[in-house]
Amino acid sequence: MISELNKNTDFSASFINDQSVLPLVITPNKENLSLRDLFGLHKDIIDKSLLKYGGVLFRGFKLDGVDEFQSMVEESYGNALDYNDRATQRSRVKGKVFTATDYPPDQEILLHNESSFAAKFPRKIFFYSIETADQGGETPLADVRKVYNHLEPSIRKPFEDKGVLYVRNFTGGPFGFKWQEVYQTDDKSEMEKFCSESDIEFEWTSEDKVKTWQKRPATAKHPDTGESLWINHATVLNVFAIEPKLRKMMLKFFKEKDLPNNTFYGDGESIDEETILKLKKAYDDKTVSFLWEKGDVLMLDNMMVAHGRRPFSGTRKVVVAMAGPIAWKELQN
């Protein structure tokens, strides 16, 4: 496929390194070729490449700020999505463009497929590097087709049979989120309506504190290729994903049932630490990463590729736009 890609005169295609076909890297052959024009001219082949490799990194193209970034996404893939049913601190930069995360820079964010715990999630996610960190700050990637196949069947099967239960507590304290932040409203009835429409059970534990439960599949067949995908937040939101010393401290403060986030098998059974460590290792074994360059745009098939964030120093500004919503109800697993 790469030789076919390189038959055109507008851009060249290569891989990020000799060991990985993720992401495909596309660079311009002409000076001042804008990314918006590239999508206008070659969207079909970009989409084909995305379905094969899962992620495409556009490097060296002209892109004039976040307005043009959002326009480029919307011209090709429809309205950019808002960020509701939140799982990370994120600020709106402008329009439907958000900071990738406001999570503290010295902390790692484990791999996950964007919003896969929600009733609907984006098919495509775009990252745009505006400022690069002095050190680190990579967005590690893992092809979840490979993660699925790499997992021992004995680990995978209970998840395939039962799904994942996400239990969240929005307490408004210094840890975790306030429900108003997560659901982007101050109106309880709006929040309740959203939950009901999104298959989220909820219980008000006090005037301003709410507990939610949402059960989702752990795997899916890709709607275009039929490939099996490991697509969930079972690892990243589980208590055993927290560094042991911090976890111990957190459990001094919270009863296990009251943790801001935790995951279970779909029938409510606890997931043991060994399983979480094996899931984490499966992602790690399939992880690739690269250093951001200023102006890079990374496009991911959010169903095929999980992403995370490495710790960094200095100032890093990576923004995101999401598009192409799909509901779990539309998918087979």
Next chain:
Amino acid sequence: MSDILKAQIAEFITGKLKDSGKGVPENFDNTTPLITSGLIESLYLLELAVFIEEETGTPLDLTTVDFTKEWDTIDGIVNFTHSHSK
């Protein structure tokens, strides 16, 4: 003991503020609001609790802590540490 612990906590917090890119406020001292002002991330409170336990060698009892009230300043944190060390 209290003054040493206060200095250690101040060093820990200012280090985190520098690392996070927020920087240290000009008049930062033991009475500067940390949580109610949004100055430090909640995750750092847990790291700070681990740090305090390691420095003092005594487990902290956090079962009844109201972080926002009792851990909002370095003075408050040290008072809490003395009264809630197991």
